[in-house]
Amino acid sequence: MGVAVMKLRNPPVNSLSLECLTEFTISLEKLENDKSIRGVILTSECPGIFSAGLDLLEMYGRNPAHYAEYWKNVQELWLRLYTSNMILVSAINGASPAGGCLLALCCDYRVMADNPKYTIGLNESLLGIVAPFWFKDMYVNTIGHREAERALQLGTLFSPAEALKVGVVDEVVPEDQVHSKARSVMTKWLAIPDHSRQLTKNMMRKATADNLIKQREADIQNFTSFISKDSIQKSLHMYLEKLKQKKG
């Protein structure tokens, strides 16, 4: 039926390393250029994790040129996903913090597994960093200004039930039904003529995408100088240590 399934596979936690981001963007571009493909189901092959978000090791202890290169690729993936002409449905089968949530938010419809261990949200403030304005814009578009304001400041990671209530996801289903539900949602969306759906999607999303397009270079510079600050590097170090200690 012209539907591709993209499975994120970057063990152990599907963090979005530079390599992973680049491969993702290229795959997406190929699908976009394949006229037989009308929809993509985005999911994960890592058990219990949709995506741990941006790779913290790409943002910690590197040089400014690396940060700039990394951020350019984050922007590129976001712009491709958010403005895709294809129907994107996410089958969220695991934890989905920060950049993981961003991937899901780019989709036209989000189905999440009903497992309270899985959480989703833009938790950047918990790491001592700030969600960029275009993450924020998409959050506001999805859940409204007040909910986004609160969730962004608190760095809230929502359980599936909470995410459904606030509108971060569209549907919560038993874990073994995430994929079948994503497929049935896709079938419904495929019934809409592409041209009218695509024009409508473009009308809804263009201003948000253009907001980044018109200041991409400045955004890269902001990111690079922000992430290079000693205080921010210290926060990231502490967060990485906390992740390590969780194990021991």
Ligand SMILES: CCCCCCCC/C=C\C/C=C/C(=O)SCCNC(=O)CCNC(=O)[C@H](O)C(C)(C)COP(=O)(O)OP(=O)(O)OC[C@H]1O[C@@H](n2cnc3c(N)ncnc32)[C@H](O)[C@@H]1OP(=O)(O)O
């Ligand atoms: C003034 C304004 C200027 C604007 C500037 C803008 C700046 C904004 C910058 C960036 C935006 C950031 C977006 C992000 O996405 S940051 C990443 C946020 N992600 C997280 O907080 C998730 C962290 N991870 C977890 O919570 C857990 O790992 C888990 C729930 C995903 C999985 O848990 P579990 O199965 O128990 O695995 P472990 O915790 O044991 O992890 C295994 C292994 O993986 C490492 N790891 C986890 N997450 C990441 C990651 N995001 N990047 C890199 N590595 C990660 C973890 O450290 C373990 O490593 P190991 O000890 O070496 O095995």
